[in-house]
Amino acid sequence: MAKTSSINKNQRRAAMVKKFAAKRRRLKALAEDRSLAPEERFAARLRLAELPRNGAATRIRNRCALTGRPRGTYRKFRLSRIALRELASQGQIPGMVKSSW
Numbered sequence: 001m002a003k004t005s006s007i008n009k010n011q012r013r014a015a016m017v018k019k020f021a022a023k024r025r026r027l028k029a030l031a032e033d034r035s036l037a038p039e040e041r042f043a044a045r046l047r048l049a050e051l052p053r054n055g056a057a058t059r060i061r062n063r064c065a066l067t068g069r070p071r072g073t074y075r076k077f078r079l080s081r082i083a084l085r086e087l088a089s090q091g092q093i094p095g096m097v098k099s100s101w
Contacts, residue, residue, distance in 0.1 A: 002068030010061050013054045020055035024048065 030036065030044035053059065062073045064080035072081040079087070088096045 002063065002070065004068075006070070007063065007068040010063055013059050013061075016052060016055045017057050017060060020051055021057075024051060024055060027051075 027044050027048040031041050031048060033041065061070050062075060062078075063070050064073050064083055065078045066083045067080055069080040069082065073079065074081065074084055077084055077093070084093070085098070087093050088098045
């Protein structure tokens with residue numbers, strides 16, 4: 001089980017990404033628009049830099065939904081490899097069967 005503080009920090013980051021997504025998208029579009037004057041594009045880059053770092057989507061860590069484990073996480077299931085194996089062995093995941101021979 002991961003530290004509760006790490007899980008909570010990641011949840012706060014996800015909330016902040018959601019909050020600043022529209023503003024960040026608009027500023028990025030202005031900064032990359034070649035038809036604008038260089039001064040306007042630079043000003044958009046400066047305003048983008050003033051936004052909080054945790055508002056960027058790349059700061060979110062993929063974690064297991066059950067245990068909070070940060071590594072070995074399957075995106076499709078949002079579970080770590082360990083939790084996925086346990087649930088598959090118990091028959092909790094439809095269509096997934098642990099192979100044995």
